[in-house]
Amino acid sequence: MSTARHRMRAAAVAAGLIGAVLVPGVAEAHGHHGTEDLQLLAINDFHGNLEPPAGSSGTIKEVDPKTGEVVSTPAGGVEYLATELRQARKGHPNSVTVAAGDIVGASPLLSSLFHDEPTIEAMNKLGLDVTSVGNHEFDHGAAELLRKQNGGCAADGCKGGHKFKGAEFQYLAANVTNEKTGRTLLPPYWVKNVHGVKVGFIGVTLEGTPNIVTAAGVKGLKFAGEVTTINKYAAELKRKGVNSIVALIHEGGYPASSTYNYDCGPAGQGISGPIVDIAKKLDPAVGAIVTGHTHNSYACSIPDPNGVPRSVTSAASFGRLYTEIDLKLDRRTGTIVRPSVTAANHVVRRDVPKAPDMTRLIDQYNKLAAPIANRPVGYIGADVNGRGSTAFEKPLGDVIADAQLEGMAPKDKGGAQIAFMNPGGIRSDLVYKAAGSEGDGVVTYGEAFTVQPFTNMMQVKTLTGAQVIQLLQQQVSGLNAEAPKILQSSAGLAYTLDLTKTGADRIVVPSIKLNGAPIDPAASYRVAANEFLAGGGDGFPAFAAGTDKLVGASDLDVLTAYLGAHSKAGSPLAVPAQDRIKVIGTGEDKD
Structure with a gap:
């Protein structure tokens, strides 16, 4: 990432990604007033899988167009993910890359041996803009998470052979607060200015994070409910003139189909799990919901509190998929033109060229890890x-x-x-x-x-x-x-x-x-x-x-x-x- 781009992000107010739906009562489309196109590219639950995941963890289920049968397709690997994302951005001058948590944690040795610094560096090169925290971001405690954001050496030194510079993307933790001060551990939201239209991204992890992380990892922290937190900050963003809002939620659902681009059927009836109730209660100003945690894949519409369909997506895990969400922003109202929103998952296939910068990064750390790993x-x-x-x-x-x-x-x-x-x-x-x-x-x-x-x-x-x-x-x-x-x-x-x-x-x-x-x-x-x-x-x-x-x-x-x-x-x-x-x-x- 260029220094100019990094400074631009640092100057942006805390919030995050993709656009929001039109608030009821606002006209559904204002094409004659002018719109701006916005592309969102989303991943979740990468878990430090720089190299192609092995076994069934490295495949995606899809329908073979020739036979109609469900087949398992090899997928994943950051060398291929980088190529796919860079290709997807072409022709889209307004593009934001987001994630819904667990970028690191429970990682293979190549990343974990170096405190997941290789994965942070890969995400920097990949062009990730913003992500919510996930439960695994707390595996080694709040201080280590803040180090990943801000840089510096770990307690046992700089194991990668150089000083770690930290994440050039923004971590969000709207529902994670310090028990003593009540302040959020990380910014609750991040705002992107798209040619005059402000788009806010609110990031949360699941409220139940303390139940699935060791006590030491969440010591001194409090985790609030997803719905109350997102609605609180959505209201704050609207007061600041940000009417397009995207929620990045490290919580998900269980689709009825295991194929990668399942649309959940009419009114989202083909999906169950915590995200369904969450989605139905979020402020209608939230125009799109990017999810994770369950490692499933879906591109669904679930009704908001007013019964209006709203995009809810998840891109499986380990970098095997990415989600492309395309939408239009109304320049006059600052809202998302909801009928314009489309979302689809794409398989990160291994038949595309490898990104050379990712290959160099993997080779660098593999050389250091080889005596132990092999x-x-x-x-x-x-x-x-x-x-x-x-x-x-x-x-x-x-x-x-x-x-x-x-x-x-x-x-x-x-x-x-x-x-x-x-x-x-x-x-x-x-x-x-x-x-x-x-x-x-x-x-x-x-x-x-x-x-x-x-x-x-x-x-x-x-x-x-x-x-x-x-x-x-x-x-x-x-x-x-x-x-x-x-x-x-x-x-x-x-x-x-x-x-x-x-x-x-x-x-x-x-x-x-x-x-x-x-x-x-x-x-x-x-x-x-x-x-x-x-x-x-x-x-x-x-x-x-x-x-x-x-x-x-x-x-x-x-x-x-x-x-x-x-x-x-x-x-x-x-x-x-x-x-x-x-x-x-x-x-x-x-x-």
Whole structure:
């Protein structure tokens, strides 16, 4: 980015992206008064995936125009994303590039090893203008997030070999405030002047961020509701003469179709999840809503409070898609001409030329990371799917839970009898033919890190049998009632999940057994989990009630140790049988 462009952004008032819809009572179109075209290019949930994601995490589902069948198309990689975005901007003098959070965090080793500085640098080169924060922006706390915005070396030094200059784009955090001062951690909005028409962008993360981030990551911060916050700042923007407003929300929905450009049907009836209620309550002055968090793809219209359709989009994750939103701004009213708004997702295909500047950036950091990343830690005989599995019980989830049990079972390590892994913490697959690996079936440290990038410390706690039962019920009730989070459990624990029932009743309590014996509600059990889950994260407060805590090695360390102990070049690890959870009825895993 040029210095002039950076200064122009710094001078812009806090707010953000794309245009807003016409407020009811204002004429629907004023073409004779003159309009300005505005293009919005949006991404979300990039998660530091500079290189093309491996396995199913690196594909997008689309309908083959020749056969009509749904196929999986390889997609993603910042070298291709940069090319696609630069091509999309051609012919659009008024173009803004936005994001809806989780640009960094839970990243592969290439980015995470350097505190995600490579990804920030890539986004600078990519031309990102503004983004909301997401929950993963808080993985390492508020101070680290501010460092990513402002630059400077991390506590352990400048690991990339140069001083980090920070983000040239603006992070927004309208609903994140300091508990003591009440001030927002970052600006609540950002304003772009499009030839005299002011367009405001308001950025928020999901209100439930503290439930899905470690306590240390959100210490001293308060997270307000998405609707109340956006409506508050929309009113403030309108008082300042900004009538075109775009909301960047790190919260999303679950479309009925998995194909990349699903339009959700009439009045948005084909989408569920938190974003539906949010969209229906946002001020009509908000003309477009860019979302994220659920890693799904859709380009929908959901009615605003006045029943007028409004664009709501999401571009999957990992840079596999980008959304193009085109609209017209009325010069006289400063509003978006709502009938002009069109939105579509585009696949970031790998058959376009690579952007040379991104290739140089990747090569630079790969050279620094190679001694660590390329070290073999195990062997697999076939793909072991985690993130890419739609089953409640994931093959890689079984492997991780078994590794955690084995690592924490010795008496001096905690004496664990059961281990649980949260499904959202499994960030990728172990792929037999991984790009850049030392050979087919070889699992490198870099690949293992991509699966478990948080390096959370393991914990073992004592839970009663009643609490273990409660824990299993919390998979499908409470905060997880709408979108179940089925824990990955270690070998020996088995139970039945009955999807024909509702709430906690979906866990068939008499079926819960450990090594063939029914769980005794009055007995005590030693249970292992990573520190996030053991602290009650992801909607599992039963964990927090555990006692006699013992802290062990990191989740990544126990995984690599397990792979090393149970696989060799001539005797690779077998894919687990997925026989620990018996499912009655049908359902789709939406981790």
